[in-house]
Amino acid sequence: MNAPVKFETTLKDWETDQEVRWCPGCGDYAILKAVQRTLPQLGSDPANTVFISGIGCSSRFPYYMETYGFHTIHGRAPAVATGVKLANPDLDIWLVTGDGDGLSIGGNHLMHVLRRNVNMQIMLFNNEIYGLTKGQASPTSREGTKSPSTPIGSFDHPARPAAFALGSGARFVGRGFDVSKNLPEVLKAAHAHQGAAFIEIFQNCIVYNKDVFNDFAAPKGAEDRQLWLADGEPMLFAGGAKGIALDVQALALKVVDVTGDNWQAAGVLVHDVTNRSIAHMLVELPFGPFPMALGVLYDDPSPTYEAAVIEERAKSSAGKEANLAKLLAKGQTWTVEANEGHPTD
């Protein structure tokens, strides 16, 4: 979106010479490959691309991307990225964070980068656990999660990243998971969006929270448990046998059975990525009674923060001269005349 010139690159051009240090089998590997596969398709320029991260397993990501990269401090990546973007709006910024980094210690910054609408892609790797600190419950851990810090099971209510993002004012909310073949399409849509694009990526921590997403991500029976949303397409799953309709009485979504191809008759909704009300329902959709809503849940651009900053700067500088000598002598002044024999300095 930021590079007017399409660059010719291959996946290899985006790999660094650094040894990847995630645990063997970690979902992060799959996300890394998906990103490295997507960037050549976008025509991105490595020199114009910046990966900025906080702290945690996911935040090691920049070291493995042959781009500019800034591995900052815990939770603060959105703030650093905001400064980078305001200093150079032409840079294409990818933010990498996790459920602990982005929603616990950095929740405040994530909220503000979203509501300000700073143009960047925000990938939140949600593995529902603190991996790098050896497995404590995170703000997205499900109730009852046993961990070193919650030996008989966690009891605080998990945060819902996509709902948090939308509630913070995000104008793009997407969802995918590490090994999904659809992840690059979600990334491309996020990149095409002008503004803060939030992508929740479910990621399998094979050491501390193994297969916690298998309930919807396991290949077997996936079509019954995954609702892939596409703009202008009916919200169908289970091979088209089921769909999502609006329960007008309850003002809520419901699952309906579809007979044959006649989804219209069943009242299945056509996905409109600009419909914020439906987006609120989609991000709150409880998994179990409903399939997991994936893909682009919401995409309705509004003016970006950096554009507003540039406009404000132009407006407040209009007709003003940047003359330092004049600035220093501003306001009411008086002159002391040189006396005879008084040295001027």
Add this chain to the structure above:
Amino acid sequence: MATSAVTTPQAAAYSETPEAVVVRFAGDSGDGMQLTGGQFTLSTALAGNDLATFPDFPAEIRAPQGTLFGVSAFQINFGSRQINTAGDAPDVLVAMNPAALKMNLAALKPGGLIIADTGEFSKRNLDKAKYDTNPLEDGSLAKWDVLAFDISALTIEAVKPFGLGNKDALRSKNMWTLGLALWMFDRDRGPIEDWLKAKFRTKPDIADANIAALNAGHAYGETAELSGPLKQLHLDPVESAPGLYRTITGAEAVSLGLVAGAQLAELPMFFGGYPITPASAILHHLARLKEFGVTTFQAEDEIAAICAAIGASYAGQLGVTSSSGPGIALKGEAMGLAIMTELPLVIVNSQRGGPSTGLPTKTEQSDLYQAVYGRNGDAPMPVIAARSPGDAFECAIEACRIAVEYMTPVMLLTDGYIANAAEPWKVPDPANYAPFPAKFLGSKNDGDALLPYKRDGKGARPWIKPGTPGLMHRIGGIEKAVDTGHIDYAPDNHQAMTDARKNKVHGVAVPDQDIAAGHAGGKLAVVGWGSTYGPIHQAVNRSRAKGLDVAHIHVRHIWPLPGNLGELLKSYDKVLVPEMNTGQFKTVLRDQYLVDAQPLTKTSGQPFTIAELQTAIEGALA
């Protein structure tokens, strides 16, 4: 400014023809005392007197009317000789209500003049100020001259033609008082009238009412001169170096210095801030200077403010952030990131009383440990301290220079006193400052390889802007390998990088320490830093005039310290370190030089008085 003969406090008493006068305006926080003081300051500056001010106001925005904790005061010391402090004790106290009288009476010089508004000395207000009897009537003010009359009624009378209600009319009381003060010191009302007309451009009635009140106060002085203690005084202009002058507060000076510093570095400036007293004024000033390539960003919190500034520096601008003690504490971890990633950054700390929320509107110098030592790990960072509002301009430029030349965060210390106080300032010529243009790496710096942590002769690494073709690299807070900047936890590497960071900061070129008064060697050196300059300088000069062997040394570069400072301190028999904290710089000096530095501490939220320091000097030499 020329230094004239040292005067004793007695010589400046109001009853004689003084070289300097101290006036304190005190009233309710809603009475507009800061505004009155500010305009009186302007008229004083325009009259060519040297001056120093001390605004002292409560943390509450609108404290309940008439209460003791709601008293707001503005003190100004002005004269026909050099002025370094806001004055120890007022010669004149203007008390707009009983609470203002009670809170400020103790400071008033014996024989000084009290001007009081009898209209506010009602039973109700006396109760609020916890007076059992009316001090204006019970003889308790016998050791002072008292001029008490109904300023409230006179103001209402003066603005009557403008049809304002009593409540609105009374809002002009401060202008009436200002008019009287302008008469007392033979000042021109013109600039104040211009200012009122500009301020109330859209409400000409209000402007006229205020001007009427101002004129009425002035006229009252003229007619009342015949009776009582009120008399007019004219103080000749101070003998100053020729040139163009204006008044400036520390917050303005820091803002202008940062703009100048960015221009000298040939960089756009990015300022990340979060509202906090007394630092917010810098954000407000810079927000109006966008035409100088300034971006101001009001962040969601202190941490975001510094992190965004670091991000902007990473992307090639001059990142700046500013706060006060508690906010600086929040920024600590990010300062470590700037030290680790070796990016330029200026952090302005307008110190206030602490710990925790402490005294938000009162001054203190108690963040020196935090500035020099207050981060995790071995995290060296240059620290500079401004000694006066005008000096803050020079210090801000110096902070920008060190940050850019050494690729390091730099902390600039001011305090609540410097931030709010005003002084005359000889407008500097930007052409007199040597530029220090920032250099960005444009191509690989080691044959075919890029070494993001290869150091130059100063120990600084190259500044590499994202967006530069072919120089992609990664930085971060994890320890990096020498030269390559790759992640490296190896023992020898951490030793080498810790040493490199330390050596770089220790190697920052700092001018040799000069002596502000007196000479090297002798019985006593009084060593100060920051806003104690004024009172120390006056106290040392007065002591020297009495024949005492004492010198004044004032340190700007707190870290690294000037190379000659250790030898200089050792040339004195005794070293006394006055500070508005419990002895922080004293500890640094003892640690660095093994000198027997003795502390003189004050943590009342008020600056040192000259008398306190003179007593301490005499004690040390006894």
